[in-house]
Amino acid sequence: MIISPLIEAEAELTHNAKLNCPVVLSTRIRLARNILDIPFPDWAKEAQRREILTTCMESLSALPNMKGGTRLIVEELSELEKQILMERHLISRELSKAKKGSGLVVSKDQSCSVMINEEDHLRIQYLRSGFRFKQAWKSINEIDSALEESLDYAFSSELGYLTACPTNVGTGMRASAMMHLPALVIANQMEKVIRAVNQLGMAVRGVFGEGSDASGSIFQISNQQTLGESEDEIIKRLINVLNTIIEQENNSRHKLLEKDPIKLLDKMGRAYGLLKNSHLLSSAEAMNLLSLLRLAIDLKAIPEVYRSCIDRLYIESRPGHIQYAAKTEIDPNQRDEYRSCYMREQLSDLPSLNFDKVVNRT
Amino acid sequence: MIISPLIEAEAELTHNAKLNCPVVLSTRIRLARNILDIPFPDWAKEAQRREILTTCMESLSALPNMKGGTRLIVEELSELEKQILMERHLISRELSKAKKGSGLVVSKDQSCSVMINEEDHLRIQYLRSGFRFKQAWKSINEIDSALEESLDYAFSSELGYLTACPTNVGTGMRASAMMHLPALVIANQMEKVIRAVNQLGMAVRGVFGEGSDASGSIFQISNQQTLGESEDEIIKRLINVLNTIIEQENNSRHKLLEKDPIKLLDKMGRAYGLLKNSHLLSSAEAMNLLSLLRLAIDLKAIPEVYRSCIDRLYIESRPGHIQYAAKTEIDPNQRDEYRSCYMREQLSDLPSLNFDKVVNRT
Numbered sequence: 001m002i003i004s005p006l007i008e009a010e011a012e013l014t015h016n017a018k019l020n021c022p023v024v025l026s027t028r029i030r031l032a033r034n035i036l037d038i039p040f041p042d043w044a045k046e047a048q049r050r051e052i053l054t055t056c057m058e059s060l061s062a063l064p065n066m067k068g069g070t071r072l073i074v075e076e077l078s079e080l081e082k083q084i085l086m087e088r089h090l091i092s093r094e095l096s097k098a099k100k101g102s103g104l105v106v107s108k109d110q111s112c113s114v115m116i117n118e119e120d121h122l123r124i125q126y127l128r129s130g131f132r133f134k135q136a137w138k139s140i141n142e143i144d145s146a147l148e149e150s151l152d153y154a155f156s157s158e159l160g161y162l163t164a165c166p167t168n169v170g171t172g173m174r175a176s177a178m179m180h181l182p183a184l185v186i187a188n189q190m191e192k193v194i195r196a197v198n199q200l201g202m203a204v205r206g207v208f209g210e211g212s213d214a215s216g217s218i219f220q221i222s223n224q225q226t227l228g229e230s231e232d233e234i235i236k237r238l239i240n241v242l243n244t245i246i247e248q249e250n251n252s253r254h255k256l257l258e259k260d261p262i263k264l265l266d267k268m269g270r271a272y273g274l275l276k277n278s279h280l281l282s283s284a285e286a287m288n289l290l291s292l293l294r295l296a297i298d299l300k301a302i303p304e305v306y307r308s309c310i311d312r313l314y315i316e317s318r319p320g321h322i323q324y325a326a327k328t329e330i331d332p333n334q335r336d337e338y339r340s341c342y343m344r345e346q347l348s349d350l351p352s353l354n355f356d357k358v359v360n361r362t
Numbered sequence: 363m364i365i366s367p368l369i370e371a372e373a374e375l376t377h378n379a380k381l382n383c384p385v386v387l388s389t390r391i392r393l394a395r396n397i398l399d400i401p402f403p404d405w406a407k408e409a410q411r412r413e414i415l416t417t418c419m420e421s422l423s424a425l426p427n428m429k430g431g432t433r434l435i436v437e438e439l440s441e442l443e444k445q446i447l448m449e450r451h452l453i454s455r456e457l458s459k460a461k462k463g464s465g466l467v468v469s470k471d472q473s474c475s476v477m478i479n480e481e482d483h484l485r486i487q488y489l490r491s492g493f494r495f496k497q498a499w500k501s502i503n504e505i506d507s508a509l510e511e512s513l514d515y516a517f518s519s520e521l522g523y524l525t526a527c528p529t530n531v532g533t534g535m536r537a538s539a540m541m542h543l544p545a546l547v548i549a550n551q552m553e554k555v556i557r558a559v560n561q562l563g564m565a566v567r568g569v570f571g572e573g574s575d576a577s578g579s580i581f582q583i584s585n586q587q588t589l590g591e592s593e594d595e596i597i598k599r600l601i602n603v604l605n606t607i608i609e610q611e612n613n614s615r616h617k618l619l620e621k622d623p624i625k626l627l628d629k630m631g632r633a634y635g636l637l638k639n640s641h642l643l644s645s646a647e648a649m650n651l652l653s654l655l656r657l658a659i660d661l662k663a664i665p666e667v668y669r670s671c672i673d674r675l676y677i678e679s680r681p682g683h684i685q686y687a688a689k690t691e692i693d694p695n696q697r698d699e700y701r702s703c704y705m706r707e708q709l710s711d712l713p714s715l716n717f718d719k720v721v722n723r724t
Contacts, residue, residue, distance in 0.1 A: 263701050266641035273635030277715070281630035337624050
């Protein structure tokens with residue numbers, strides 16, 4: 001499998017242990033860019049797309065950030081490989097279904113990935129574990145500036161960067177955070193939060209983008225507008241909204257612990273018992289159970305050292321990753337069996353939940 | 363509490379370990395008897411009921427089987443005591459709500475209990491763990507014959523024993539077995555079984571009699587008819603029906619293990635994980651989880667030595683018993699917390715499920 005090294009390598013996403021912001025799993029910025037005088041990918045002829053692919057790959061390979069990275073042509077990938085790349089948030093569903101002449105370049109540490117001929121000629125993504133927009137913006141801005149030296153971007157002094165879809169015109173930027181909000185979900189507060197966030201001009205999506213559900217209590221929150229504000233302003237506004245959500249999640253945790261700690265201990269205890277003892281586990285259930293163990297880490301019921309393991313299992317429990325790990329073609333039922341077996345194995349040394357510290361907090 | 367010694371003593375019901383019939387939890391025979399020329403309890407004046415109570419208690423106390431037993435006057439019992447006696451199957455809901463002048467005599471090992479002034483003057487019950495109608499019939503027949511020497515039963519040579527409700531006239535006997543049928547429940551076969559059993563003139567009820575649900579996959583199966591057949595014939599017919607059900611339950615277990623063993627292992631594993639790790643547990647959920655551990659014992663995934671513990675917890679997890687064990691007044695929510703704590707404690711040395719033997723069986 002071409003992408004095996006990517007799967008075997010430790011991904012940036014699981015390096016969350018020391019960041020001390022349990023609520024924000026990861027920070028992401030992506031820029032939409034197009035090349036001057038060539039039709040957007042959906043209108044371009046195959047030859048034009050191939051030309052873009054070659055030019056962009058060459059420019060990207062020349063960047064220091066992309067040294068030792070991986071270059072992939074979408075049409076050469078199997079369905080499973082595309083699924084795995086989606087599960088790692090390295091490509092979008094759109095790219096996996098793109099016409100011929102689409103590609104992907106991923107940096108060695110998987111923090112930067114650039115999709116070529118998705119909706120736009122270039123979709124540059126920079127991903128950081130934890131709540132680190134400053135670093136993410138600095139990094140992606142460097143990459144963008146370096147690329148701009150060798151590529152002619154389609155840019156209007158009036159509108160900014162031109163994009164295939166008008167909703168991206170301007171900065172072409174979408175900044176987002178993946179947030180773990182178990183207490184707001186348990187307290188049935190998410191609907192209210194989503195409404196408020198929408199009114200502030202931000203979008204809330206499930207862990208796999210538009211239309212996906214929020215299994216594992218993970219929500220992706222991003223800016224809607226790309227026009228009429230600078231990148232700094234957009235990010236500043238987003239950070240303010242995210243800080244408010246973090247505060248609400250923390251308040252919700254405290255309230256749950258004060259009002260009905262046993263209900264919360266029960267949920268975490270059951271998650272522990274099921275992950276350690278079930279023999280069939282769907283992807284959605286695994287996510288929800290892991291979410292509760294992650295909460296148990298935040299509440300000090302599980303030692304901090306297990307956080308990166310849990311974060312890794314979030315990714316490794318997804319269908320494509322399970323299919324890959326099984327090494328032989330298996331159907332969804334066998335996948336649920338393999339997944340539960342994998343969980344039991346990976347969590348075999350997880351100690352019993354220690355609720356003394358949790359209850360003392362209240 | 364008057365009935366504390368009854369609760370603290372080991373009950374016959376939990377002596378199932380060595381009987382080698384995992385499906386039948388217990389065997390019960392009860393006889394309805396009335397005293398000549400005194401109105402049935404519901405029509406009798408209080409003075410008449412008190413006379414019956416005194417006479418019957420005296421006669422019962424004189425029996426060798428009842429030596430060292432407990433004599434209780436229903437109106438002297440608290441609601442909690444009545445609930446606990448119901449949970450131990452020593453009294454009926456009817457007796458707990460009976461008019462003044464009702465009573466109960468329980469033998470020392472709790473295998474024999476006699477309700478006085480329930481629907482009939484006497485309801486003699488003999489209970490045996492396991493599938494042992496022969497012993498139960500022999501014992502209850504001895505008690506009945508001995509009582510008949512000192513009491514004048516209302517008896518018609520044409521109809522047999524006369525009873526308050528015509529459905530009991532004749533033998534006045536109801537024989538029943540408490541059956542654990544988890545595989546038939548999992549395989550959705552119980553509706554079919556109940557229909558067939560009904561057509562054979564037998565009744566199927568939940569663990570707490572008419573109208574109660576079958577939590578824990580426990581069903582009580584008994585004869586409907588009391589007239590036109592001898593006691594031996596009724597018991598013989600019941601045993602035949604029960605043997606067929608045992609066969610169907612065992613077939614169902616084999617089929618589940620052959621067709622989809624993982625589904626079964628998953629159910630048992632989850633039950634184990636939840637009993638060992640939850641912090642809130644309702645009575646019904648506890649019963650259902652214990653049912654699956656009992657199945658795990660039958661399938662050799664848990665050592666046989668734990669059977670009596672599981673059977674004991676079936677009783678001890680019920681609301682009245684939990685309230686008693688907590689020693690202080692607690693509300694239903696606290697009861698669920700106390701129950702899960704009690705389960706974790708009682709099952710703390712239960713070893714991990716060993717499925718090697720289960721899977722080898724298939």
